[in-house]
Amino acid sequence: MGSRKPSAKKRQVEAFRSQLGGYDAAYERIKRDRAKLDERREAGYRAKSCESKNRYATSWDAQEAIATCAAHGRTGLTSYRCEFCGGWHLTSHPR
Secondary structure, eight states, X not given: OOOOOHHHHHHXXXXXXXXXXXXXXXXXXXXXXXXXXXXXXXXXXXXXXXXXXXXXXXXXXXXXXXXXXXXXXXXXXXXXXXXXXXXXXEESSOO
16 A cells, blocks of 8 residues: 655656656547547548449439439439538438
């Protein structure tokens, strides 16, 4: 068991902080890790909602593609404006 003296306790706390690199360093690591996670999440979302789909220049082009799909038996599609590329994509999810 450690000492109850304030000076000994202070030394223990300082030793612990030095192992972490100080509180500021620990918080910076956490912030950096969260930023990396956010970047990975954003990249995955972009890949799923934009990069893996056909892009149409206008809403009219997307509506024509929906009509073509409906003629071949695929119904329930809608179009949406992409927040990443500014083009139009098709989706089967209702808004």
